[in-house]
Amino acid sequence: MISFNIQEYWLYYYFIYEPQVYDDVKISIEVENLGFPASMAALICRYDEDLGWYEVKIDSQGQWAMFYFDKLLNKWNRLTNGGASEFNYGKDTNKYTLVCQDKDISFYVNDVFSQSIENKNLKKGKVGFSVQSPRTYTLINVPWFEVSEP
Secondary structure, eight states, X not given: OEEEEEOSSSEEEEEEEEEEEESSEXXXXXXXXXXXXXXXXXXXXXXXXXTEXXXXXXXXXXXXXEEEEETTXXXXXXXXXXXXXXXXXXXXXXXXXXXXXXXXXXXXXTTEEEEEEEOOSOOOEEXXXXXXXXXXXXXXXXXXXXXXXX
């Protein structure tokens, strides 16, 4: 388990799994929110240090947004966004899953499909997760992070 007690605003911690590059991959994380309503977690796939990555950010209210970060242009591109129908609000635990397979990027909350989008900018890369405190202190536990085949 990794515990985060971030007492500064606008801090973003990124954890990238360095040893492996994946074409098609499924990544999942369990996030336990211990308090603040503006805390965020994120999943990252097809991370390429030179080209960019895909990232889905989820706040503690069940709102999420999926991005493609174009490193060459230094620009965040919002691909889609939404809200999770099967979300545990407040001080509770949620499981997030991101599947990057072929041109499709799919997102699940607590094993319930949220949305899929097609994007062909990146074909392979590393994976990881992030814990973020955009507007408030953040108290989050990450009991586990898993990488598997889609």
